[in-house]
Amino acid sequence: MKYVCLVYGEEEAMRGVDDNVCAAYGKELQERGAYLGGQPLMSVETATTVRVRRGEVTVTDGPxxxxxxxxxxxxxxxxxxxxxxxxxxxxxxxxxxxxxxIRPARELNVDG
Incomplete structure (x- = not known):
């Protein structure tokens, strides 16, 4: 079964986690056949939030x-x-x- 592991933390604390350590763990999981993909995200300051309500698009800077x-x-x-x-x-x-x-991933229920 596929699972998504969402990584949350305070940005200051996250800066203390070495990218090399994360890459090594990803490689270890890949060698075991457990790693399907993943990606770190840029700072929350770069986030943009999009909402559509009643056909109108609203764009907001930030999370x-x-x-x-x-x-x-x-x-x-x-x-x-x-x-x-x-x-x-x-x-x-x-x-x-x-x-x-941790969240189980699901497939879309599509016709076809």
């Missing part, structure tokens, strides 16, 4: 919500079940200073 912890990146993984996904997520280096939200 959707004001919170201390921001979305910093994600890992897309393959795991047998939630327990294995938790084990994998606990090894993601930013988990030491932030948090990892």
């Amino acid at each position: 959707f919500a004001e919170t201390k912890e921001q979305l910093a990146g994600f890992y897309l993984i393959e795991a047998r079940d939630l327990n294995e996904a938790i084990r994998i997520a606990s090894g993601i280096p930013p988990a030491q200073v932030g948090s990892i939200e």
Whole structure:
């Protein structure tokens, strides 16, 4: 089953996590066949939020919500079940200073 591991943390704390450590963990997961993709995100200061209400588009600088912890990146993984996904997520280096939200991915229900 595919899971998305969303990495959250305070930006200042996230700056202390070495990119080399994250890359090494991603490589380890890839060698085990558990890493499907992922990407760190630029600072929340670069975010733009788009909303469409009643056909009208509104664009706002910044994230959707004001919170201390921001979305910093994600890992897309393959795991047998939630327990294995938790084990994998606990090894993601930013988990030491932030948090990892695990969500099962789903396929779109499309006709065809």
